């Protein structure tokens with residue numbers, strides 16, 4: 001099957017039932033997308049599918065019908081996406097394991113709602129668990145990212 | 153070849169060794185609380201310096217042996233060294249250190265120990281004896297108990313200062329000037345005329361100059377890094393998906409593995425049928441394991457699917473099979489025969505309660521899973537007579553020993569790399585998953601194997617925080633708390649966990665009463681008794697260990713007594729408080745929260761205080777009773793840690809500890825039926841999410857001389873502060889966790 005990930009088209013021979021999460025991690029080696037629960041409860045596996053935030057553990061490879069963006073495709077240390085830059089500046093991460101998913105969820109929110117209210121932020125990221133409890137900094141970073149994006 | 157710096161304070165020695173093109177500076181550790189079971193298998197005469205600074209042609213490497221599970225350990229360890237060495241944090245590499253104890257070959261000790269004892273007056277002879285020990289003890293490398301910062305604070309700064317001193321000497325000789333005319337900065341020695349000699353270019357000469365010397369630590373007023381907001385060295389990798397955890401390891405030819413074992417730990421396998429799994433596409437092999445089996449496959453997903461397809465007939469649990477029966481076993485321990493400790497016994501409690509109690513209450517807390525977001529994972533690889541293991545672990549020394557025991561390989565044959573962890577909270581103080589990975593790798597005949605536990609495997613095979621029951625009684629008189637008697641029954645974490653690590657846990661288990669017996673209050677009649685319940689479900693350390701339960705017991709009972717007395721929770725705690733730093737955090741949190749100010753209808757404030765891990769920590773929780781349930785509005789936290797080394801990380805850790813404490817207090821419990829945990833994933837083991845997270849205001853006090861870690865102390869007061877706030881807002885006193893069983897949350 002054909003899969004476009006971070007702008008690169010791949011022709012893959014994988015079981016169409018295999019969740020996108022494992023295609024990314026085990027087949028394509030894109031390990032920035034994390035496994036936390038496998039049942040759509042933690043958000044660690046969040047990626048963009050055609051620009052929308054989805055939990056990649058809940059999408060079968062065979063059902064992927066749009067280009068995929070993972071945390072690696074969002075930005076890099078040399079050229080971070082504004083959301084990543086805000087995450088770095090705010091020093092959100094503790095263990096960091098949930099943060100790819102948090103960042104992908106936040107980036108999708110801000111692409112749609114440039115100036116979200118606290119409720120909108122909370123709702124958009126409610127699917128993303130952080131066991132380390134970085135929530136206060138996550139809120140601050142989303143607000144900072146919104147400012148950065150508006151300033152362009 | 154080798155020399156040692158002249159530092160022998162607080163149980164450590166600075167040592168140095170010449171390496172190709174430079175030198176290494178490290179620490180010999182001489183005093184540890186207990187004898188290492190690893191002492192058996194280190195060959196005589198073998199010793200290893202644990203290096204902290206390595207400067208050679210490749211640059212400057214800071215070696216930070218305490219594992220990072222999210223608490224910022226790597227960064228803070230590097231900063232302690234870098235501060236004294238005078239290098240920028242972004243100009244150095246960090247490395248978790250020698251993968252095997254013999255990495256820095258250490259004939260160093262055999263060649264002699266040129267050291268002079270200072271303030272602890274050790275005899276050189278004794279140290280030579282101990283020298284062989286030192287490395288064995290360092291192999292313990294345990295990260296836990298909020299010990300990283302206190303432990304590292306002196307050692308790492310001394311290592312950095314010793315390295316700097318050697319480099320200054322080398323520069324002085326090269327330039328033919330006196331040492332005291334030289335300064336250092338940004339990885340170079342600077343001459344009076346501005347000439348800069350980089351550390352790397354000085355390293356080979358410095359490596360020939362290793363001799364005992366005095367080093368002076370900077371005065372904190374001279375600090376450039378410590379005490380200011382620092383950018384954590386892992387923050388960019390963790391914000392761009394590039395941080396590689398155990399679960400992300402990949403090697404050519406690697407097999408992906410999953411396991412399923414009996415969720416009734418210790419129950420064993422009666423029979424199994426793996427034919428369906430073996431027939432599945434992508435499955436390479438099914439490997440029987442103690443208590444179950446593993447599958448080697450071509451992806452993690454296929455391995456997950458295949459282990460699920462194995463049909464097992466499990467044996468029964470070797471402990472009571474239901475939550476009810478487990479709690480009965482704990483309740484049965486509230487009996488003189490099971491008395492474990494009575495560390496607090498002030499005044500005459502029997503006399504004080506002779507005419508009955510004003511408050512009598514039973515409290516209970518459940519079993520809890522650690523459930524770090526990264527499940528247990530480990531990679532193992534046999535090749536060329538060697539075994540390489542890569543895993544996120546808080547106990548690399550023990551894990552390596554497990555690997556040696558299973559493989560029959562020698563110390564040199566096992567290489568263990570401790571990786572950054574996607575959370576741990578105490579879970580990775582166990583090496584059960586590493587044991588499995590080694591067995592699977594053995595069956596893989598030369599191919600590397602990465603084992604990943606499914607969330608279901610992880611949650612049903614935790615070593616949980618034990619459930620506990622407390623019985624409280626007390627008296628009040630003239631508006632004051634006059635007597636407090638607290639009896640706590642719980643299974644012993646020390647017995648269970650230390651037993652698995654090969655220690656004999658002798659004597660009383662203070663974890664049963666930690667956070668209760670050791671509180672700084674002068675109550676006229678005051679007694680805390682610990683009762684040891686039988687070991688049932690194997691249990692282990694969970695963020696803040698015993699205090700996680702006992703803070704709730706003690707602070708709930710004290711709050712009930714204060715209300716019974718008609719006193720103010722803050723004023724009465726302050727009146728009873730017998731420890732000045734603790735009184736200061738109570739005052740601070742009172743001021744921060746506007747304690748005493750009106751809140752309006754349906755709202756309430758709760759206060760709790762716990763001194764744990766040497767840190768007094770007070771929290772005020774503000775709640776509103778809405779028509780959708782209780783909403784937590786704000787939390788105020790004050791803690792005394794001696795020194796805040798990194799204000800950003802400090803705040804993050806405290807906020808995280810509060811979220812952890814509140815999250816479990818409200819929602820979480822592991823319950824048992826048919827001998828196994830009923831919760832398998834986050835749908836039934838809920839945790840706090842962003843919408844429920846309150847604003848958390850943090851203040852660190854720096855009024856004492858003793859530096860302390862902050863990973864755990866914010867946890868214990870969170871649950872009782874919330875329960876006390878719910879009482880203040882609604883009049884409902886909840887004595888059992890999780891609170892959501894009794895109270896609706898918005």
Ligand code: FES
Nearest residue numbers: 036037038043057
């Ligand atoms: S792994 Fe996909 S939501 Fe948890």
Ligand code: FES
Nearest residue numbers: 095096098130132
């Ligand atoms: S930073 Fe550890 S789970 Fe979020």
